[in-house]
Amino acid sequence: MTDLNRLFRKRIGYPENETITFEALKTVLEKAAVTIPFENLSIITKNTKEITRENLIEKLLVNNEGGLCYELNPLLYFFLVESGFDARLIRGEVFNNEKNAWSDLGRTHVAILLNHDGETYLIDSGFGGNLPLIPVPLTGEIVTSRNGEFRVKKEETDFGDFILEMKLKNKHSNWNIGYAFDSKHPVSHVCEFDEIQSILIHKEESPFNKRPLITQLTKNGNKTLTNTTFTKMVDGISTKEEIDSNGFNEYAKLHFGMEL
Template sequence: MSTLNTLFRERIGIPVHEKITFDSLGPILEKTAKTFPFENLCIIGCNTGAITKENLMNKMLVRNEGGLCYELNSLLYFFLAESGFDVSLCRGVTYNNETQDWTAIGRTHVTILLKHMENTYLIDTGFGGNLPLVPVPLTGETVTSNNGEFRIKKEILF
């Protein structure tokens, strides 16, 4: 097992030898959300670095810091890939349910797409308190977690 995988498991409280399955992703996402703060302290302090596996490990697994979507989801991406999942990083636009509109700053969000048994799911741990905490299928099916109901809706923006 890699150092990243071991440190990630230690940080969120998963035994090192526990097999990670699709069915265990919900609890893993919830533990990840409760463990890694969504924060921009490095940006405020003008102390940013390149988004590399090594830098993410040092920041979030050694120094026990949090981060923004591109850090949190990238770290989770590496963990899931090393755990045998078919994952890719994806960028997108976020939706503000209160204003019923897409954010004006464009495709600035980074998330994860996971393929499992011929279906694709959105996996996200980098959106503050508005996290699904479970894999969200791209089929439009509504899923429920402790944070509410979530679904993917296809829309053409541009």
């Protein structure tokens, strides 16, 4: 077992002696969602590094930090491949449902496609609070997890040939577009994600270069911390607490286990 495999299992609390089957992926995705935060602190603090296997291990598994999609999904991809799965990384374009328009950032979302028994599935551990928590087949079939309903539709756009749609629990009454992705042009090397990181650091349209954000699913909801608020959703009931800048580090440690 490689260091990555062993450390990933330790981080999410998955036994070292258990084989990761396709049926076990739901458990892996659930455990990853509640233990590894989606956060942008390295961008805010200007403490980013090149995206490599070694740097991802150090950041996410040794230092126990979180990350964004171009960090979280490559780490999961390495773990899946080393566990014997046929997987590949892909890029996509996020849809802004409030503006009813595609983002102005290009294909800056990263996700995974996995082949199993002749079927292809979308897997994503880096989409903030919008995680399917389950492999989503590319057949249009609706799958359900505790986070809501999800489906992947075949639809040609300027950004690829498929679209992820979601109906999040306690949030959406209708289907919302998550992102479009390109199944025909997989990522050849994770060094491609240095470009994504640069875009998210420097572009004015980036939602990740303006204020700190940490968000994570919990067993019965989710929690989100910014430099001004701490919001918690528990069993469909949301509460928001105002904080000052001095409280951010304290809340990050208390609620996300992050030493800043």
